[in-house]
Amino acid sequence: MRRRIAEMVSDALSALAQAEDLPQKVADACFVVERPGDPTHGDAATNAALTLAQQAGMPPRQLAEQIVDALQQSVAGSEYLSGIDVGGPGFINFKISNSFRWDMLRDIRRAGEDYGKTDTGAGRRVLLEFVSANPTGPLVVVQARAAALGDVLCNLLRKTGWAAHSEYYVNDSGGQIETLGLSMEIRLRQLDGEDAEIPENAYPGEYVRQLAERFRLRHPADAGRIWQLSERQRRELLGRFAADEIVKQHRALLDRYGVSFDRWYRESEIRQQGGPQAVVNRLRRQGLAYEREGAVWLRSTEFGDERDRVLVKSDGSYTYLLPDIAYHVSKFERGFDRLIDILGPDHHGHVPGLHAGIQGMGMDPDALEVVISQWVRLLREGAEVSMSKRAGTFVTMEQLLDEVGRDAARFFFIMRAPSSPLDFDLELAKSQSDENPVYYVKYAHARLCSIFAQATQKGVDVRSEDLTGADLSVLTHEAEHGLIRRLGDFPEVIGQAAGSLEPQRLANYLLELAADFHNFYTHCRVLGDDSKTTAARLYLCCCCRVVIAEGLRILGVEAVQKM
RNA sequence: GCGCCCGUAGCUCAGUCCGGAUAGAGCAUCUGACUUCUAAUCAGGUGGUCGGAGGUUCGAAUCCUCCCGGGCGCACCA
Numbered sequence: 001m002r003r004r005i006a007e008m009v010s011d012a013l014s015a016l017a018q019a020e021d022l023p024q025k026v027a028d029a030c031f032v033v034e035r036p037g038d039p040t041h042g043d044a045a046t047n048a049a050l051t052l053a054q055q056a057g058m059p060p061r062q063l064a065e066q067i068v069d070a071l072q073q074s075v076a077g078s079e080y081l082s083g084i085d086v087g088g089p090g091f092i093n094f095k096i097s098n099s100f101r102w103d104m105l106r107d108i109r110r111a112g113e114d115y116g117k118t119d120t121g122a123g124r125r126v127l128l129e130f131v132s133a134n135p136t137g138p139l140v141v142v143q144a145r146a147a148a149l150g151d152v153l154c155n156l157l158r159k160t161g162w163a164a165h166s167e168y169y170v171n172d173s174g175g176q177i178e179t180l181g182l183s184m185e186i187r188l189r190q191l192d193g194e195d196a197e198i199p200e201n202a203y204p205g206e207y208v209r210q211l212a213e214r215f216r217l218r219h220p221a222d223a224g225r226i227w228q229l230s231e232r233q234r235r236e237l238l239g240r241f242a243a244d245e246i247v248k249q250h251r252a253l254l255d256r257y258g259v260s261f262d263r264w265y266r267e268s269e270i271r272q273q274g275g276p277q278a279v280v281n282r283l284r285r286q287g288l289a290y291e292r293e294g295a296v297w298l299r300s301t302e303f304g305d306e307r308d309r310v311l312v313k314s315d316g317s318y319t320y321l322l323p324d325i326a327y328h329v330s331k332f333e334r335g336f337d338r339l340i341d342i343l344g345p346d347h348h349g350h351v352p353g354l355h356a357g358i359q360g361m362g363m364d365p366d367a368l369e370v371v372i373s374q375w376v377r378l379l380r381e382g383a384e385v386s387m388s389k390r391a392g393t394f395v396t397m398e399q400l401l402d403e404v405g406r407d408a409a410r411f412f413f414i415m416r417a418p419s420s421p422l423d424f425d426l427e428l429a430k431s432q433s434d435e436n437p438v439y440y441v442k443y444a445h446a447r448l449c450s451i452f453a454q455a456t457q458k459g460v461d462v463r464s465e466d467l468t469g470a471d472l473s474v475l476t477h478e479a480e481h482g483l484i485r486r487l488g489d490f491p492e493v494i495g496q497a498a499g500s501l502e503p504q505r506l507a508n509y510l511l512e513l514a515a516d517f518h519n520f521y522t523h524c525r526v527l528g529d530d531s532k533t534t535a536a537r538l539y540l541c542c543c544c545r546v547v548i549a550e551g552l553r554i555l556g557v558e559a560v561q562k563m
Numbered sequence: 564g565c566g567c568c569c570g571u572a573g574c575u576c577a578g579u580c581c582g583g584a585u586a587g588a589g590c591a592u593c594u595g596a597c598u599u600c601u602a603a604u605c606a607g608g609u610g611g612u613c614g615g616a617g618g619u620u621c622g623a624a625u626c627c628u629c630c631c632g633g634g635c636g637c638a639c640c641a
Contacts, residue, residue: 038584047583054621088584089622134641176641295639306565306637313639320641348567349636374568375634382574416576419568421634423575428590435590436603443603454600500580508577511588522596522605563603 002033002044004080005094009033009048012070035489042083042093043485049090060090068092101484102472108487108543109468113550116491120498121162127331128154130342130373131254132169135243136180137205139250139397142344144257145422146373147397148413148556149503150342151259153371155554156498156506165336168261169327172243173268174318178232179203181239187212188223188238211242253398257406258556265330267323275326276318279361280311288360300356303365309353321350325357332363339368340501342418345375371501374421376413381427404429407557411438414555415507437511441548442560444514448545449561451526455538458527462538470535479520480537483544486516490547494554503555510551517544 009031031048049064056063064086071092075081080103083095108115130150133143150166157164183203189196191212198204215238216223226234247264254260270276280296283289288299294314298321301308311322331339343350348370355365378385378395385395400409408429415437416422428435452462461467475484489509497505526537549559 032581032583034581034583036584037578037587041584045584050583050621060621091584136641171641174641293639297639310639315639317639319639324641345568345635347636347641350641352566372568372635379575420576421569425575425590428575431603437589439603440589443601447601447604451600458600496580502580504577508588511577515588518604519606521600522602525600527600563601 002035004078005044005046006031006033008071008074008078009046009067009092011074012067013048013052015070016066036091036093039482039485041087041091042085043096044094045087045091046094047091049086049092053090061086064090064092098473101475101481104488105472105484105539105543108546109539112546113553115546115550116494117159117161118491118495119161120495121157121160121164123161123163124338125163125165125336126157126338126340127165127167127334127336128157128340128342129167129169129331131250131259132171133250134171134176135246135250136176136203137246138207139253141376141378141395141397141400141424142373144397144400144409145376145413146342146344147254147257147259148410149371149373149418151556152410152414152503152506152554153340153342153498153501155556156494156503159494159554160498162338162498165262166260167331168264169324170243170247170264170266171320172240172247172266173271173323174320177239177243178235179239180208180242181235181237183208184212184215184238184242185235188215188226191216207246208242211245214245215241253401257397257401258410265327267327270323270326270330271318275330276311276322279322279326279329279357283311283357283360286360298353298357298360300353300360303352303356303359305352305356309356321353321357324350324354325361328354328358328368329361329363332358332367337367340371341368342371342373345372345421348372369501371418373418376422376424379423379425379427385426407442408436408438410556411441411507414503417502417504438557439563441510441514441552442557443563444517445545445548445552445559446561446563447521448517448541448548451538451541452545453561454527455534460534460538462542467535467539467542470539471532472536472539474530474533474536475540477520477524479516479523480540483513483516483520483540486513487543487547490551506551506554510548510555513544513548513551517548 031046031051033044033046036042036045049060049067053060053063068084068086071084075084075094078097080097080100081094082097085093087093111117128150131139131143131147133139154164154166179202182201183198186196186198186202187209190209219241222237226237229237251264280289283298284296288302289296289311290299291297295310296312297308298311299308309321310319311325312318328339351370355368358368359365378400404412404426412424412429413422429438455462475481490513493505493509497503520540524537526534526541528534552559
């Protein structure tokens with residue numbers, strides 16, 4: 001629609017230029033057609049006269065009048081436009097016709113859940129990596145945020161025509177697994193009645209003790225035999241066992257959260273395939289890696305990094321960065337031409353090295369987009385819940401889910417821009433009341449379902465063909481027009497949210513849509529005496545329900561029938 | 564010190580990418596609306612130096628520069 005209007009304005013400008021009322025260059029200047037914030041200004045507006053006034057050498061309003069004159073012809077010929085005028089400092093406002101509204105509703109009903117789907121991605125392959133928590137302890141609240149974000153982005157990208165895959169990178173190798181093994185060893189000694197202290201560099205959590213108990217239960221034979229192994233072998237065995245168990249727990253918890261991954265990619269796989277070694281070899285060959293003080297360094301300053309980064313430590317073990325570069329190389333090799341990493345706020349220092357590594361390996365660093373998912377601050381009764389592990393007040397993702405539930409948690413995380421630190425009010429998220437935005441949207445959906453249930457009782461089948469033929473011309477109330485207009489915005493919102501990787505746009509849209517619906521519900525009785533009005537309003541309700549349900553599906557929030 | 568993010572109503576935040584019409588919601592607070600499809604709702608009132616200062620522009624919350632405040636990062640940790 002807006003594109004059509006833009007063409008008309010363009011044509012009008014050319015016509016004016018041709019008639020020599022305007023300098024030629026005005027005809028190809030830029031302007032936008034958008035929806036005005038204030039509905040009384042019409043359904044679409046262009047700032048053409050404002051941007052071009054100076055070049056045309058006349059006041060904006062006067063130019064606007066001329067453009068409007070030139071547009072009159074085409075507006076009169078369009079079945080989708082019903083009016084045009086000049087407003088404010090020189091905006092040209094367009095009013096859409098009723099037939100446009102009706103056609104749009106029919107499009108929505110025909111498309112159903114496919115409404116808003118686009119082919120922007122053209123089937124190109126994109127890989128989203130998110131959460132990727134170390135398997136050394138329970139998932140925490142920031143990871144719940146990243147999980148919701150990644151899952152919703154994945155849905156949005158699929159909705160816009162991308163072949164999106166989600167992946168979880170499991171750091172199941174390296175120093176931290178050894179540390180985990182050490183922690184297990186201490187706990188096993190304690191279980192055997194030894195008076196073993198937990199050293200500073202081990203994980204102190206209670207969960208390690210539970211894992212140790214499980215190890216004894218599962219492998220009673222090994223539990224005695226491990227003490228004959230070398231320290232290194234023992235810690236590796238125990239660390240691996242614990243990490244595997246923790247990964248299983250993470251996976252189960254994420255499942256419960258409604259987040260599943262297409263693939264769990266283990267760092268140990270990358271290592272077994274020799275990925276890190278291959279990276280070092282190639283970088284060395286190209287002079288992009290060098291040895292200094294017994295360590296191998298990446299010459300990342302070559303690519304704009306502020307300092308070079310260590311790839312292989314002087315003790316021969318890898319840094320986090322090296323296998324991660326190898327992992328990203330594998331992403332490209334597996335045919336993904338766009339990569340999105342969602343990282344926690346404490347990891348952004350890692351990005352320049354990764355970019356440099358990718359570039360050094362001959363890949364396009366711009367193909368990797370990094371989204372930083374910011375901190376979450378938990379509030380309880382207005383006070384911050386301290387997240388200190390030592391103080392023992394720290395809240396895990398599991399506790400959060402137990403307390404507020406999946407839908408509220410996901411919606412709250414998605415409501416805010418990823419780059420903004422988030423205050424999560426536990427009381428508000430839990431409250432089953434009008435204060436809670438999650439319920440506001442869900443309630444709109446439940447209300448719609450309730451209307452359909454009533455309609456069915458009265459013998460009207462909302463899925464039947466007779467509704468398809470409803471006469472939509474009776475939808476004339478302001479609340480109806482507002483709702484229809486909002487429904488028409490859905491594809492654009494999807495496009496924006498997916499394009500900017502900012503799902504909060506969709507959450508905010510759904511809140512606005514729900515508000516429009518509640519307003520409509522209050523002012524326009526659906527199941528009334530007049531069967532024509534009833535049919536048309538049911539038709540509108542069908543469209544509204546589809547859009548809310550589809551929006552909630554993308555957010556991973558359940559669209560309930562009853563509340 | 565350097566880099567990234569944030570600063571909009573009493574509180575929590577949209578809006579910033581792509582500059583436009585009197586800057587929007589929710590919560591809090593005040594006033595109204597249930598014999599009718601769910602009042603988990605609706606209508607209305609109160610509430611603003613868009614962190615500050617310059618600059619660009621016909622026009623700036625939005626773009627540029629500088630400054631202030633808060634968070635995070637700057638390891639042979641991950």
